[in-house]
Structures are given as C-alpha cells and as structure tokens.
Amino acid sequence: MSQAKENIEKETVEKVQSLAGEKYKYGFSTDIDSEKAPKGLNEDIIRFISAKKDEPEWLLEWRLDAFERWLTMSEPKWAMVDYPQIDYQDLYYYSAPKSMDDRPETLDEVDPELLRTYEKLGIPLSEQEVLAGVKNRVAVDAVFDSVSVATTFREELATAGVIFCSFSEAVKEYPELVKKYLGTVVPKSDNYFTALNSAVFSDGSFVYIPPNTRCPMELSTYFRINEPNTGQFERTLLIADKGSYVSYLEGCTAPMRDENQLHAAVVELVALEDAEIKYSTVQNWYPGDEEGRGGIYNFVTKRGDCRENNAKISWTQVETGSAVTWKYPSCILRGDNTVGEFYSIAIGNNYQQIDSGTKMIHLGKNTSSRIISKGISAGKSSNAYRGQVSIHRKADKARNFTQCDSLLIGDTCSAHTVPYIETKNPSAILEHEATTSKISDDQLFYCQQRGLDAEEAVSLIVNGFCKDVLQHLPMEFAVEAQKLVGISLEGSVG
Amino acid sequence: MSALLEIKNLHVSVADTQILKGLSLSVSAGEVHAIMGPNGSGKSTLSYVLAGRDGYEITEGDILLNGVSLKDMNPEDRAIAGLFLAFQYPLEIPGVTNMTFLKTSVNAVRRGRGEEELDAASFLRFVREKAKALRLDDDMLKRPLNVGFSGGEKKRNEILQMSVLEPMMAILDETDSGLDIDALKTVAEGVNALRDAQRGMLVITHYQRLLDYIKPDIVHILAGGQIVKTGSPELALELEKSGYADYVGEVVA
Numbered sequence: 001m002s003q004a005k006e007n008i009e010k011e012t013v014e015k016v017q018s019l020a021g022e023k024y025k026y027g028f029s030t031d032i033d034s035e036k037a038p039k040g041l042n043e044d045i046i047r048f049i050s051a052k053k054d055e056p057e058w059l060l061e062w063r064l065d066a067f068e069r070w071l072t073m074s075e076p077k078w079a080m081v082d083y084p085q086i087d088y089q090d091l092y093y094y095s096a097p098k099s100m101d102d103r104p105e106t107l108d109e110v111d112p113e114l115l116r117t118y119e120k121l122g123i124p125l126s127e128q129e130v131l132a133g134v135k136n137r138v139a140v141d142a143v144f145d146s147v148s149v150a151t152t153f154r155e156e157l158a159t160a161g162v163i164f165c166s167f168s169e170a171v172k173e174y175p176e177l178v179k180k181y182l183g184t185v186v187p188k189s190d191n192y193f194t195a196l197n198s199a200v201f202s203d204g205s206f207v208y209i210p211p212n213t214r215c216p217m218e219l220s221t222y223f224r225i226n227e228p229n230t231g232q233f234e235r236t237l238l239i240a241d242k243g244s245y246v247s248y249l250e251g252c253t254a255p256m257r258d259e260n261q262l263h264a265a266v267v268e269l270v271a272l273e274d275a276e277i278k279y280s281t282v283q284n285w286y287p288g289d290e291e292g293r294g295g296i297y298n299f300v301t302k303r304g305d306c307r308e309n310n311a312k313i314s315w316t317q318v319e320t321g322s323a324v325t326w327k328y329p330s331c332i333l334r335g336d337n338t339v340g341e342f343y344s345i346a347i348g349n350n351y352q353q354i355d356s357g358t359k360m361i362h363l364g365k366n367t368s369s370r371i372i373s374k375g376i377s378a379g380k381s382s383n384a385y386r387g388q389v390s391i392h393r394k395a396d397k398a399r400n401f402t403q404c405d406s407l408l409i410g411d412t413c414s415a416h417t418v419p420y421i422e423t424k425n426p427s428a429i430l431e432h433e434a435t436t437s438k439i440s441d442d443q444l445f446y447c448q449q450r451g452l453d454a455e456e457a458v459s460l461i462v463n464g465f466c467k468d469v470l471q472h473l474p475m476e477f478a479v480e481a482q483k484l485v486g487i488s489l490e491g492s493v494g
Numbered sequence: 495m496s497a498l499l500e501i502k503n504l505h506v507s508v509a510d511t512q513i514l515k516g517l518s519l520s521v522s523a524g525e526v527h528a529i530m531g532p533n534g535s536g537k538s539t540l541s542y543v544l545a546g547r548d549g550y551e552i553t554e555g556d557i558l559l560n561g562v563s564l565k566d567m568n569p570e571d572r573a574i575a576g577l578f579l580a581f582q583y584p585l586e587i588p589g590v591t592n593m594t595f596l597k598t599s600v601n602a603v604r605r606g607r608g609e610e611e612l613d614a615a616s617f618l619r620f621v622r623e624k625a626k627a628l629r630l631d632d633d634m635l636k637r638p639l640n641v642g643f644s645g646g647e648k649k650r651n652e653i654l655q656m657s658v659l660e661p662m663m664a665i666l667d668e669t670d671s672g673l674d675i676d677a678l679k680t681v682a683e684g685v686n687a688l689r690d691a692q693r694g695m696l697v698i699t700h701y702q703r704l705l706d707y708i709k710p711d712i713v714h715i716l717a718g719g720q721i722v723k724t725g726s727p728e729l730a731l732e733l734e735k736s737g738y739a740d741y742v743g744e745v746v747a
Binding site (some may be wrong): 440441442443445446447448449450451452453456460461463464465466467468 | 570573574579581585590603638659
C-alpha cells in the first residue's frame with residue numbers, strides 16, 4: 001500500500017474523531033430572496049421556466065413533448081422503497097436567488113451570501129482561493145436550487161478547448177452540440193422521472209472535451225438544494241470526443257428540513273472512439289433525522305453511452321445521503337471493445353432506504369464490464385443492490401465481473417441483492433460473487449481492546465470494507481469520502 | 495510495594511451463570527504469572543473480564559490496575575490505562591492494513607493518555623524497529639489485519655501489537671494454542687523480549703509446554719472459578735504429570 005493511501009486512512013480516522021458528535025453538517029439553510037414559479041405543474045409552468053432561461057423554441061417544444069408523455073406515465077413501483085405518494089402539484093418547480101436575475105458576469109457580481117454558502121460547504125468558488133490552497137485545482141460549477149451560480153476556471157479550460165459551463169449557457173452558446181446529444185442517451189420518456197425532468201429541468205452542467213484532449217483538471221459540479229418545497233431537476237450532459245479523457249465529480253447537499261424534497265436528475269454521458277470518462281459522485285443529500293422525518297427523495301437516472309469503439313466509462317458513487325435513493329448509473333457498451341465500470345458504496349443509517357445498482361448493456365463485440373458494489377446498512381435502513389447485466393446477440397466474447405458485498409451493522413437493518421443477468425450470446429463469460437457479513441461484537445471488542453472507541457472502530461472496519469471502491473475516487477475526494485463514511489454511520493453502535 | 499494488577503475476590507457471571515467464584519491474585523511489576531487450568535475452569539472468562547468485554551458481569555470483587563479500579567471502565571479506557579490482551583483468536587479486519595490498524599491503535603492510546611500522536615513518518619520508523627526486533631517481515635505490515643495470516647503469524651502479530659502499545663500489564667490468552675513447536679518458540683522469544691522490570695504479565699494456558707519457553711515467576715492453578723493452588727514453576731511440571739483431575743475433584747467436593 002502506498003504511503004499516500006495510508007495517510008488518507010490515518011486522516012480519516014482522525015477526522016472522524018474530530019467530527020464526533022457533529023452529525024449532518026451541511027444542514028444549514030441560506031436566507032436569500034428567491035424567485036419561484038407558482039406551485040404546481042402544468043404547461044404554463046414549463047413555459048415559465050423556458051422563458052426564464054430565454055430558451056429557443058425547439059427546447060420548449062422538447063419540454064412540452066416530455067410533459068405530455070409524463071402525463072400518460074405512472075411512478076415506478078418495483079423498487080424496494082416505500083414512501084408516501086408525492087403530490088406533484090404541491091411542489092415548486094423553479095426557484096432561483098433573485099440576485100441571479102441580473103446574470104452576474106464575474107464572481108464579484110455574485111451575491112456574497114451565495115458565495116458564503118459555498119464557502120461554508122467547503123467549496124471555494126474564488127479561483128485565487130483554490131490556487132492559494134494546497135488542494136489540487138478543481139474547476140467547479142455551483143448549482144443552487146434551479147440555477148448555476150458560478151463556474152470556475154472556465155478561461156483556463158477554454159484554452160484547452162474544453163467547454164465547461166452551466167446547461168442554460170450551453171443552450172445559448174453551443175446549441176448545436178446540445179441539440180445533437182440531448183436525450184440521446186436517456187430518452188425523454190425512458191421512465192417517469194426522466195420524463196418529469198425533461199419537462200421541468202432547470203440547470204445543471206455541460207461538458208465537452210474536444211478530440212485527443214486530456215482535460216487539464218478535475219471538473220466538478222456542486223448541487224445545493226436550499227428552498228423548501230422545491231424540487232431540484234438538474235441535467236448534466238457530458239461529451240468526450242474521440243481520444244479524449246475527463247474526470248468529473250459531483251457533490252450534493254441540502255438543509256435539514258422536516259418535509260421531504262424531490263430531486264430527480266438526469267445525467268447523460270457520451271464517449272466517442274477511444275474516449276474515457278470517469279464520473280464520480282459523492283451524494284450527501286440530507287438523509288432525514290433519527291426518526292425518519294424529512295430528507296431528500298433522490299430519484300435519478302444516469303447513463304453513459306460508449307458510443308464508439310474502445311470507449312470507456314467508469315462510474316464511482318459514494319451514496320450516504322437521501323431518505324430514499326432510486327438510482328442506477330448504467331453503461332451502454334455499444335462500440336466494440338468498450339468498457340463499463342461501476343464502483344459503488346451505498347450507506348444507509350436510521351430510516352434511509354436505498355435501491356441502487358447499475359445496468360451494463362453489452363451490444364458490441366469484446367465488451368467488458370465490471371461491477372463492484374458495497375452496501376452498508378445500519379439502524380433501521382434497507383439497502384438493495386439491483387443490477388442488470390445484459391449480453392445482446394451480437395456481443396461476441398462479452399465479459400462481466402460482478403461483486404456485491406453487503407455489510408450489516410446491528411440487527412434492525414436489511415440488505416438485499418437483486419441481480420438480473422441475461423445473455424443471448426453463448427460466448428459470454430459472466431461472473432457473479434456476493435457476500436453478506438456483519439460487523440461482529442468480536443471485531444468491535446478487538447478494536448476497543450486496542451484503544452479505539454466503538455465509532456472509530458466501526459469507521460475503520462467500514463472503510464476497510466469499502467476500500468476497493470474508495471481507491472477509484474479521485475485522490476482529492478477520497479479523504480472527504482472516507483470521512484463521510486464514518487460520519488454517516490454515527491450513532492449506529494453503542 | 496503495591497501490586498501492579500490486583501484481582502480481589504472476583505465473582506463473574508455470564509448470562510446468569512457464575513463462572514468466577516472469588517478469584518484473587520496479584521501481580522507485581524516485573525513479574526510473569528502463569529494461570530493454568532482445565533477446560534471450563536474460567537480461563538477465558540478471566541481474560542475477557544479483565545479487558546472489559548460486554549456480557550461479563552462482575553457481581554462481587556474488584557480489579558485494580560496500579561490501584562485504580564477497572565470495574566467501571568470500558569475496554570478502550572482499560573487499554574489506555576495500560577492493559578493489553580493478546581487474543582486467543584485474533585480477529586480479521588479485511589481491507590484495513592496491519593500498519594493502519596497499528597497506527598490507529600497507537601494514536602488512539604496516545605491521545606487517550608494525553609500524549610502527542612505520531613505522524614506517519616515517525617510511526618513508520620517506530621513500527622519497523624519493533625517489527626525487526628521481533629523478526630517480523632515488513633510484508634506482514636502491509637497485509638490486511640490478520641486476513642490470510644497463519645496461526646503463527648496471527649500470534650506473532652499480537653505480540654507486535656503488544657510491543658508497539660507498550661502496555662503496563664499484558665494478558666496472554668492461550669497464546670500457544672494452534673502453534674507448532676517452531677512457531678511457539680518464535681512467539682515465546684517475542685514475549686521474553688518484552689519482559690521488563692516495569693511490566694507485568696499474566697500468561698493463561700492449558701498446557702505446560704508454553705512455560706518451557708516463557709518461564710513464569712509464579713504459577714496458579716485455576717479450577718472451578720477459583721485459584722486453587724499457587725506455587726513455583728515446578729507446580730506446572732507436576733501438573734504435567736498428574737493432570738488436573740485432583741484439582742477438579744477438590745472443587746467439586
């Protein structure tokens with residue numbers, strides 16, 4: 001093991017220690033004047049959102065078509081999650097800080113209250129600040145409720161030909177690219193929530209990496225829900241042109257509120273020939289309190305298309321937040337020799353419910369996929385891995401390796417594994433491994449005898465359990481993620 | 495001189511069954527005591543109750559380390575106070591390297607004692623030295639804690655942990671179990687290297703064999719939840735010949 005990794009582990013344990021007692025630390029809300037669309041969902045609301053964003057006619061039509069389809073669809077019920085019926089007419093679908101109306105050109109013009117919010121979240125938006133810090137440089141797009149507040153390092157990225165901006169800006173500045181790729185990976189009516197998102201999506205990030213370009217820095221989007229009773233419907237579109245490489249990370253937090261809030265996002269990735277996309281998520285939406293009150297409903301569709309030969313898409317997710325998670329980042333392995341990967345840590349504590357996994361759709365020849373899923377359940381949570389590996393008729397010599405490990409803490413939680421495997425090509429080689437284990441009293445006692453307190457012991461054991469996945473996160477975020485793993489399990493023992 | 499470890503009239507029940515029935519014992523700094531006893535005499539219970547494991551209820555009596563009662567302390571605070579238990583069956587923690595575990599442990603104990611934590615570089619130097627003294631391969635430090643370790647490696651690793659934690663009082667619970675004679679010798683060598691005028695040791699074992707290599711100052715025989723005889727190392731040899739039958743009978747009668 002490298003020295004650096006060791007340091008990270010040490011740091012985790014120390015950080016967890018220092019944070020003991022501090023629970024969801026992103027639970028504050030920002031007091032800011034917001035402009036909202038009226039409550040409810042209808043064509044007028046969609047027109048309102050589209051007008052707010054000054055959108056071209058074709059996009060409004062696209063939204064309205066999605067809305068029409070949504071009206072005919074019903075909420076999926078097959079996931080192992082249970083929540084009260086959502087009243088879609090009782091939500092706000094658009095909310096933006098008023099100060100964003102003037103479309104600030106530079107950070108100096110952005111409402112300082114907003115900047116302070118991101119500072120508090122540990123996301124410095126000032127480039128000088130980032131440069132001054134020891135941290136590696138990471139370009140950030142900050143999305144607050146329905147709008148993008150700021151995107152950093154844009155100029156420097158532009159010199160490399162990389163486009164990184166908010167979705168709304170992309171529609172204006174690069175309409176051809178948006179038009180060419182929007183909805184091509186996740187069709188509008190793919191499912192209930194994608195149709196909803198397609199109708200009302202507000203903002204999100206847009207990334208384009210030109211051919212044969214290695215993106216010079218990590219890109220990231222930081223999503224923040226602030227307003228009560230407001231849904232967040234962001235859309236991310238990322239295109240890696242031939243021979244390019246990009247590593248992208250998204251983070252999410254929300255204030256602690258007693259009511260549930262809906263988050264229904266769509267992420268589309270397109271990898272062209274020889275391109276590689278590494279997409280990481282650290283999802284830490286408010287999970288609700290110890291009694292299961294409040295928290296985010298996280299109903300998200302993420303899909304990557306390895307559209308041409310030798311493309312590679314790798315998803316890494318650390319899911320610690322949200323009251324209910326319904327999320328299956330997937331790969332369509334269309335080109336020959338394409339590779340799809342899914343590395344996941346999903347942690348449930350208290351009353352959290354998670355139904356998450358992936359789909360690997362093998363269409364091309366010599367395609368390979370790898371799934372490593374680590375589910376941790378504590379408290380009264382329920383944690384299901386749901387995965388599909390599908391080998392199509394023409395996918396000669398496809399390969400898949402799946403490993404699903406579940407770790408239980410205590411005896412009031414549950415873990416489920418629901419793998420679907422279908423193959424229509426006899427040359428496919430598929431492997432599936434699954435384990436379920438429990439943190440034993442013996443292990444805890446052993447650690448305690450060596451001076452660790454119970455929470456430190458759990459954090460250490462869980463981090464060990466997750467190691468295979470944690471090591472796939474970009475270095476800059478690995479420490480954060482390990483820390484999060486410890487914090488989200490606080491109160492799960494003793 | 496007061497004892498380092500003093501066990502006074504200890505009564506312990508596990509799930510309402512009385513296992514220890516008035517055990518008294520005192521170990522002074524620099525001494526190595528052996529506790530021998532037949533199966534079911536309460537040997538493991540003694541080691542667990544000393545270390546503060548949940549479910550082992552002290553109904554009467556007390557345990558003092560340097561005059562301080564351990565009775566109401568949780569396991570980690572006992573470790574911080576200087577008590578170390580070498581486990582009969584060391585636990586595995588997948589994905590956590592031995593090195594990380596050692597560092598976490600040492601720093602937790604140092605923190606608990608109000609000492610400064612060691613940074614990565616000084617810890618590395620420190621632990622490598624200790625490992626070298628025990629003739630342990632560096633490779634063992636990089637492997638996940640006890641995962642895939644042989645019986646001998648696990649026990650040597652316990653001794654390594656003891657050596658880095660530098661406890662005041664060490665309890666060795668059946669350290670010889672599952673070891674062949676070569677492994678036993680190596681482990682005993684490690685233990686002997688840690689004998690120290692400031693440190694007390696309590697070696698719990700079923701067989702006399704271990705005591706050929708770790709020479710105790712005093713031998714106790716535990717039967718039926720009590721110390722039934724205390725004597726010189728020769729007592730262990732006698733026991734090897736005559737077995738435990740006499741003592742078991744004594745208690746039953």
